[in-house]
Amino acid sequence: MLQKVFPFKIQTIQTDNGTEFIYKYISDTELCPFDIALKNAGVQHKLIPPRTPWHNGKVERSHRNDRRYFYNWEKFASVEDLNRKLKDHLRWSNRKPMRTLGGKSPLDLLREILSNA
Structure with a gap:
């Protein structure tokens, strides 16, 4: 995928x-x-x-944020329900400006990188 x-x-x-x-x-x-x-x-x-979990620091932070903003709040009636809600969460999180990315969202940064390639 x-x-x-x-x-x-x-x-x-x-x-x-x-x-x-x-x-x-x-x-x-x-x-x-x-x-x-x-x-x-x-x-x-x-x-x-x-x-050495610090080698995966970005992944660990992402998992922590997913737990904080998604898994701790949502309930799922089925796998399909989980996938639908997760898709919405990812749409939101990929558009959220991040201090670690200079105030850009992951999607903004990706677009910038692709336009300079």
Whole structure:
């Protein structure tokens, strides 16, 4: 899905060492479905060092904000309801100006980068 909607080629995905991303602490031979999908898509998988969540600081902040502004407030009657509400939340959060982006929204910054490419 990401490759369809991103306006550029995804070259690398960085994750922590969770078993939802990699089986390196579970099996020396079996690949995680996530790793298989990345290999099939030609995307490199970069792992942060274990026990270093600050390497994923932007992701951690994003998760904290999603919890604060979405999951702590919303209730979901179904997966479809969750997806509908999440789509609205993402539309809002991608248009919200952020101090860390110089007062621009993520969407504004992306547009600026693409127009200079």
